[in-house]
Amino acid sequence: MxxxxxxxxxxxxxxxxxxxxxxxxxxxxxxxxxxxxxxxERLEKLAGQMLRLQLGSKLEVSGRLGPLGDGYLCIDSEAADWVINLQALRRLSITAPRAGTRRCRVNRSKIKLPTLLRGIMRDRNRVQICALNGDELAEGTMGQVGKDFLVMLVHPRDEFARDSAVSEQAVIPLDAIGWVVIPKGI
Structure with a gap:
């Protein structure tokens, strides 16, 4: 053997x-x-990539995935910046990365949604607030962000949020918000 x-x-x-x-x-x-x-966790791996999102009933948004927070994500599109409640997200498509596109992984931010909204409010930007289903809740300037609500000062688009121009103060629970749109160049 x-x-x-x-x-x-x-x-x-x-x-x-x-x-x-x-x-x-x-x-x-x-x-x-x-x-x-x-x-x-999946979104953390996609930070910085171009995405196409379906929100609410059928709205589609394309843009680069920015910061992620507890229950929300930020998108930078050509026309606007978006803060999107993850509950409003219906579908996510990852566009094919171009050659040389850097992939980066980021951790979720510890910044809570009310804190982020206060930062946006501080800049006095005109914003549009939509519900989870896509219905517009209010458009104007944020006047206050509380712990679980915000107050929108509704006024004509071509005017500032002065007392004489404000037609309504809309109180919106943060849980009702699907997304916030901050137009660029206005």
Missing amino acids: RWESLFDDLESQLQGEIAAQLREEITQSIRAEQATETLA
């Missing part, structure tokens, strides 16, 4: 079994990781 070739053959079989077992463990680990991944 040729002990050397027998042991070589048995060791080769053992190595093959060990490699197959390792591949199976890796496959199971990947499946488990994918099965427990959340939308927010």
